[in-house]
Amino acid sequence: MQYNLLDRSNEENIAYAKSKGLGVVIMGPVGGGRLGAPSEKIQGLLKNKPASTAEMALRFVLANENVDIALSGMGDLKMLDENFEVASRTGHLTEEELAHIKKMMEENKKHAQLYCTGCNYCKPCPQGIDIPYLFEIMNRHRVYELTEHAKSAYKEVINGWSWIKSADASKCVECGACEEKCPQKLPIIQQLKDTHATLKPQS
Structure with missing residues (x-):
C-alpha cells in the first residue's frame, strides 16, 4: 500500500491487514x-x-508497528547506505515523537487546504490548466518547504512532458470560469500567477 508522511490515508487499512495476519x-x-x-x-x-x-x-514509515517492509527507491550508493543505516536501527521513533509528527502534519494539511482542497470543481480549464495539480505542487513549496522538488515538478509541466496533463500557469487568460465554480471562492487567477512566478525556472 501507499503510505508516507504526506499521505496517511491507508493507515487504518494497514492496521486492519496486519490484524488479519x-x-x-x-x-x-x-x-x-x-x-x-x-x-x-x-x-x-x-x-x-x-x-x-x-x-x-x-x-516515520518504519515506526508504524503494522509495517513489515518499506520499498524505497534508490538511485546511487549514497542512498543505499542511508536507507540501510536507517532501516538497521531499532526504535525508529518514540510514541511521543510519532504523535507529535502526526499532529503537525495534520496542521500542515489543513494549511494546504486553505489554498486548495482539490475538489476539482474548477475543472476543466479552457486553457488545459490542471489547477488543483499545480496548487498541489505549489503547496509542496509553500506548506512543506519541499521547494527543490516543487520547482522540478513544475519544470516538467512547463516542458510539456508526456505524462503531465496540464498546461503551465502562465497560460491562464484570466477568463474567471474557475473562480465562478470554486466553492471556497479562492483567488485562483492570482494564485496561478504566484505559482508561475515562484516555481518557474530562473533565466
Missing part, C-alpha cells in the same frame, strides 16, 4: 521522491533533527 509492504515511503528533497520544516519535526528529509520519511 497479513504482511504489509509499503510503496512510496519517500512520497515518490517528493520527500527526498530537503525540507527544514519536515526535518524540524524532531528535536534531534535527522540528517535528511528522506531519513525522516523512512523513519
Whole structure:
C-alpha cells in the first residue's frame, strides 16, 4: 500500500491487514521522491533533527508497528547506505515523537487546504490548466518547504512532458470560469500567477 508522511490515508487499512495476519509492504515511503528533497520544516519535526528529509520519511514509515517492509527507491550508493543505516536501527521513533509528527502534519494539511482542497470543481480549464495539480505542487513549496522538488515538478509541466496533463500557469487568460465554480471562492487567477512566478525556472 501507499503510505508516507504526506499521505496517511491507508493507515487504518494497514492496521486492519496486519490484524488479519497479513504482511504489509509499503510503496512510496519517500512520497515518490517528493520527500527526498530537503525540507527544514519536515526535518524540524524532531528535536534531534535527522540528517535528511528522506531519513525522516523512512523513519516515520518504519515506526508504524503494522509495517513489515518499506520499498524505497534508490538511485546511487549514497542512498543505499542511508536507507540501510536507517532501516538497521531499532526504535525508529518514540510514541511521543510519532504523535507529535502526526499532529503537525495534520496542521500542515489543513494549511494546504486553505489554498486548495482539490475538489476539482474548477475543472476543466479552457486553457488545459490542471489547477488543483499545480496548487498541489505549489503547496509542496509553500506548506512543506519541499521547494527543490516543487520547482522540478513544475519544470516538467512547463516542458510539456508526456505524462503531465496540464498546461503551465502562465497560460491562464484570466477568463474567471474557475473562480465562478470554486466553492471556497479562492483567488485562483492570482494564485496561478504566484505559482508561475515562484516555481518557474530562473533565466
